Amino acid sequence: MTEQDLQILVKDGIYKGKPLGAKLEETHISWILLTNELVFKIKKPVKLSFLDFSGLTTRKTLCEKELRLNKRFSPIYLDVLPVTKQVDGYEIGGESGQIIDYAVMMKRLSAAKKMDTLLAVKEITSEDMVALAEKIADLHRNAQVISTAFDPNVQMATFNDIESIKLFAARHLTKDYLNIIDNATSTGNAFIHHYADRMAERVRLGFKRDVHGDLHSGNIFIDKEPIIFDCIEFNDAFRQIDVLSDIAFLCMDLEAASQGSLSEIFLTIYCDQFPAFQQSADNQIFLYYKCLRANIRAKVNAVSAWESEGSEPFQEHLEAAEKYLRLMNDYVMQIQGKAD
Incomplete structure (x- = not known):
């Protein structure tokens, strides 16, 4: 997933047939899309000395691993969903289109409680x-x-x-x-x-x-x-x-x-x-x-x-x-x- 793909997803993306309406935050290694009730975390396609997110298959595997490991601690981790490119835009969790990335889906909690x-x-x-x-x-x-x-x-x-x-x-x-x-x-x-x-x-x-x-x-x-x-x-x-x-x-x-x-x-x-x-x-x-x-x-x-x-x-x-x-x-x- 490119930076350009991401910006379009944030602005015009779809989840369950409705506008995503997301706010973007990011770290050195992740893009984090915040909606009213959910968080979608997408791994940046980067390769560093201590990690390698450069391949799509690897990012999918690591998303699934992130879900499994964090479920040991937390009830907020829900699923891993594909990010797809459609003819008319981008969708999270879509069943058709070209898969360009994967997102870990979580419940959103209040930042005031961190x-x-x-x-x-x-x-x-x-x-x-x-x-x-x-x-x-x-x-x-x-x-x-x-x-x-x-x-x-x-x-x-x-x-x-x-x-x-x-x-x-x-x-x-x-x-x-x-x-x-x-x-x-x-x-x-x-x-x-x-x-x-x-x-x-x-x-x-x-x-x-x-x-x-x-x-x-x-x-x-x-x-x-x-x-x-x-x-x-x-x-x-x-x-x-x-x-x-x-x-x-x-x-x-x-x-x-x-x-x-x-x-x-x-x-x-x-x-x-x-x-x-x-x-x-x-x-x-x-x-x-x-x-x-x-x-x-x-x-x-x-x-x-x-x-x-x-x-x-x-x-x-x-x-x-x-x-x-x-x-x-x-x-x-x-x-x-x-x-x-």
């Missing part, structure tokens, strides 16, 4: 965190156990990819931030050398599972019960991880929003429901995973700033990159103070 929105106005309660912790603990407890061995070299390479933004940092940030990156990578490498045996043992004990992989407040709705959505389908390695890495993203996110008390409530309830911390080394590993999640957030925002240089979003992304680099450094300082 957790990141509620965090910004300090409207997340301790009761919300208890319910969320209980739900995630239950999902983790019942998730498929993954036996693929821990690879310290892959782990270090993932962390050290933050070095890819050093050229950008040298141009747009102070030297302090370059020092933060260098200190973080050297500390991260030393940490893995020290704790690799325990991280491998956690895999053997069954704590590596097929979970969410992108568990942050932007992928959670807080309603009568929490609704989790948008897990990673395009790269199994990003989703099949230690459960501590999965919850570390959410706890880091809460701490980045200056809501450390909510993070503590979440962890207390989660651990009551699913004892994923079994020895003191696991606390250190959890801290490392929070550091890694801040690292990745810093990198993503730096890349977004780089790509938007000269446009309005640049400053927002730049400030976010600085914030997450500072948070990563806070975790590094804690690791250096606690590691044996």
Whole structure:
């Protein structure tokens, strides 16, 4: 599906014989069409270092995988429908015409109930965190156990990819931030050398599972019960991880929003429901995973700033990159103070 096809679909497309009437939002890898009651998510035909959406058959397969995986967490995922080109326009769910793409169909929920929105106005309660912790603990407890061995070299390479933004940092940030990156990578490498045996043992004990992989407040709705959505389908390695890495993203996110008390409530309830911390080394590993999640957030925002240089979003992304680099450094300082 081309950008031109998409614009016509958004403007004049049909669903069930009626005008689609959609509003378009997009990410780096998806087009998201919002109607009054439904959401249609279409994968962009892109090929990146960590995913390949370039082929129509692949996009269909990954849409079906996205539906299946997210139904583990969420009742909002409904179906995968073809996007067809008709003689007189474009249709979602049509039974005739040329299939040009596929869309994951979901129920639309109120954006005002997204957790990141509620965090910004300090409207997340301790009761919300208890319910969320209980739900995630239950999902983790019942998730498929993954036996693929821990690879310290892959782990270090993932962390050290933050070095890819050093050229950008040298141009747009102070030297302090370059020092933060260098200190973080050297500390991260030393940490893995020290704790690799325990991280491998956690895999053997069954704590590596097929979970969410992108568990942050932007992928959670807080309603009568929490609704989790948008897990990673395009790269199994990003989703099949230690459960501590999965919850570390959410706890880091809460701490980045200056809501450390909510993070503590979440962890207390989660651990009551699913004892994923079994020895003191696991606390250190959890801290490392929070550091890694801040690292990745810093990198993503730096890349977004780089790509938007000269446009309005640049400053927002730049400030976010600085914030997450500072948070990563806070975790590094804690690791250096606690590691044996």
